[in-house]
Amino acid sequence: MPLSPDDVRKVARLARLAIAENEIAPTLDTLNRTLGLIDQMGGMDTAGVEPMAHAQDVSLRLRPDAVTEPDRRDALMANAPAAERGLFLVPKVIE
Amino acid sequence: MSATVASLAADLAAGKASALELATDALARAQASTLNAFITLDAERTLAEARAADASRAAGKAGPITGIPFAQKDIFCAEGWRTTAGSKMLGDFIAPYDATVVARGKTAGLVTIGRANMDEFAMGSSNENSAFGAVKNPWDTTRVPGGSSGGSAAAVAAGIVPAATGTDTGGSIRQPASFCGITGIKPTYGVVSRYGMIAYASSLDQGGPMARTAQDCALLLNAMAGFDERDATSLQREPEDYTRDLEKPLDGLRVGVPRGWLGDGVSADVRAAVESGLAQLEKLGAKRVEIDLPYSQYAIAAYYVIAPAEASSNLSRYDGVRYGHRAAEYKDLADMYAKSRAEGFGPEVRRRILVGTYVLSAGYYDAYYLKAQQVRRKVAEDFAAAFKVCDVIAGPVAPTVAYKLGEKTADPVQMYLGDVYTTLVNLAGLPALSAPCGFGEGGMPVGLHLVGNYFAEARLLNVAHRLQQVTDHHLKAPGGAA
Numbered sequence: 154m155p156l157s158p159d160d161v162r163k164v165a166r167l168a169r170l171a172i173a174e175n176e177i178a179p180t181l182d183t184l185n186r187t188l189g190l191i192d193q194m195g196g197m198d199t200a201g202v203e204p205m206a207h208a209q210d211v212s213l214r215l216r217p218d219a220v221t222e223p224d225r226r227d228a229l230m231a232n233a234p235a236a237e238r239g240l241f242l243v244p245k246v247i248e
Numbered sequence: 249m250s251a252t253v254a255s256l257a258a259d260l261a262a263g264k265a266s267a268l269e270l271a272t273d274a275l276a277r278a279q280a281s282t283l284n285a286f287i288t289l290d291a292e293r294t295l296a297e298a299r300a301a302d303a304s305r306a307a308g309k310a311g312p313i314t315g316i317p318f319a320q321k322d323i324f325c326a327e328g329w330r331t332t333a334g335s336k337m338l339g340d341f342i343a344p345y346d347a348t349v350v351a352r353g354k355t356a357g358l359v360t361i362g363r364a365n366m367d368e369f370a371m372g373s374s375n376e377n378s379a380f381g382a383v384k385n386p387w388d389t390t391r392v393p394g395g396s397s398g399g400s401a402a403a404v405a406a407g408i409v410p411a412a413t414g415t416d417t418g419g420s421i422r423q424p425a426s427f428c429g430i431t432g433i434k435p436t437y438g439v440v441s442r443y444g445m446i447a448y449a450s451s452l453d454q455g456g457p458m459a460r461t462a463q464d465c466a467l468l469l470n471a472m473a474g475f476d477e478r479d480a481t482s483l484q485r486e487p488e489d490y491t492r493d494l495e496k497p498l499d500g501l502r503v504g505v506p507r508g509w510l511g512d513g514v515s516a517d518v519r520a521a522v523e524s525g526l527a528q529l530e531k532l533g534a535k536r537v538e539i540d541l542p543y544s545q546y547a548i549a550a551y552y553v554i555a556p557a558e559a560s561s562n563l564s565r566y567d568g569v570r571y572g573h574r575a576a577e578y579k580d581l582a583d584m585y586a587k588s589r590a591e592g593f594g595p596e597v598r599r600r601i602l603v604g605t606y607v608l609s610a611g612y613y614d615a616y617y618l619k620a621q622q623v624r625r626k627v628a629e630d631f632a633a634a635f636k637v638c639d640v641i642a643g644p645v646a647p648t649v650a651y652k653l654g655e656k657t658a659d660p661v662q663m664y665l666g667d668v669y670t671t672l673v674n675l676a677g678l679p680a681l682s683a684p685c686g687f688g689e690g691g692m693p694v695g696l697h698l699v700g701n702y703f704a705e706a707r708l709l710n711v712a713h714r715l716q717q718v719t720d721h722h723l724k725a726p727g728g729a730a
Binding site for chain 1: 477585624
């Protein structure tokens with residue numbers, strides 16, 4: 154089922170991507186064509202097939218619950234767009 | 249012919265060249281190049297790495313590739329280097345730590361000449377999706393080099409560097425290798441650490457080497473591969489010497505050619521070059537067998553669900569708070585997220601985030617994401633059945649030779665269809681390489697795609713190496729200057 158302009162607005166909001174009104178139509182067009190490609194899967198019977206989440210069905214390792222990384226706060230915060238006294242700054246969220 | 253890793257390593261070992269001389273020359277070529285293969289050059293860092301390599305040699309600590317200059321795909325975090333992943337989002341990002349691939353390269357004594365251009369966040373097949381401009385193919389500068397590791401492939405093909413790193417999520421090492429006439433291998437998923445490699449689709453992403461010859465790829469893979477506890481999906485295996493089987497004869501090798509892969513879907517020039525590669529393998533003692541991969545036709549659809557789904561999740565970390573681009577103006581936090589992301593990401597990345605968000609959204613998950621994972625299982629089972637009757641699978645890497653810059657940018661879906669022979673390999677997690685097998689339309693290179701069973705990297709490199717001993721396609725260099 155092809156998407157509507159409202160679907161595009163909704164998905165963009167879920168993805169936290171600002172989208173201008175004049176971008177809706179071209180975005181809708183490419184998304185619908187991409188979904189057309191994706192819908193080819195519909196031609197395949199997959200009843201009862203176990204989904205494969207990973208390239209190899211290996212179980213993930215566990216490691217001891219111990220601190221392994223040193224404190225590198227300053228180095229890791231050097232790329233922050235706005236920081237002060239070891240804190241990331243964002244617009245006020247609570248009035 | 250441009251120097252190979254092996255030939256330069258011999259020169260370095262014999263004292264005929266120093267790492268500093270090689271780096272100075274490569275840097276000069278990189279600076280003079282008009283291909284736009286590099287996003288960042290940093291002469292000071294490069295020369296410091298070269299001096300360190302020479303010092304390590306003087307102290308008797310040199311390894312087999314100490315002092316070899318190479319291009320690092322701009323997706324691997326390297327402490328102190330600007331690391332952009334081809335995105336405006338990370339345009340000012342200075343990596344605060346080394347990816348494991350970078351750390352292993354340092355241990356091996358490799359010298360970074362620069363940071364190779366790439367499609368933004370590795371999403372693309374032409375390198376036209378870079379925020380830092382398209383890369384030109386050195387064989388014909390009006391054509392694309394392929395992608396996403398296009399800068400890496402162009403830099404090697406033009407002889408700027410003898411080697412480069414790449415990453416391959418749906419063909420991003422093999423397709424540019426094919427388009428630029430070099431050799432590139434995507435290892436088995438889990439062989440090369442993903443730690444510090446900027447994520448696109450984590451269950452598919454895999455780093456690997458790109459170079460002129462299969463032998464060079466083997467030497468580089470020896471340095472890149474290995475277990476890493478910092479990557480949760482890194483495989484715990486004994487270290488291998490990927491050069492060990494290079495000279496092995498191919499007598500009795502069963503080469504499986506999937507029915508339909510050399511049919512109407514592939515252009516006549518590519519078919520002819522691939523057929524000539526297959527004929528060479530037969531002359532070397534290999535036996536050609538027909539195989540079936542019945543579900544492979546659905547792989548590209550499943551790939552364009554799974555990869556965007558994982559991308560939409562991975563790229564949610566770019567929020568303009570901790571690092572990366574932040575919009576200059578916004579009303580509140582939600583607006584800051586939405587504007588920072590819309591401004592920082594290019595069109596293709598935004599498209600894939602939207603597709604991924606949609607297929608994962610409530611009500612569509614089963615029809616798209618779960619279905620794609622089921623297709624993925626069937627694709628992997630296809631390969632498992634095929635490897636009962638053959639040792640390697642061979643065919644084309646892409647349906648055509650490198651196309652013109654701008655030719656496919658208007659229709660992303662057309663570009664996706666070019667990934668028809670490569671994405672299925674990533675879904676299954678198998679190793680595969682592209683090695684030059686001839687030339688097609690416009691004198692453009694064509695790669696032979698070789699796919700192996702899990703952990704068959706040494707076998708694939710062996711087949712490509714034997715092919716390269718009886719052919720010279722891989723030694724031909726583009727006529728134009730770099």
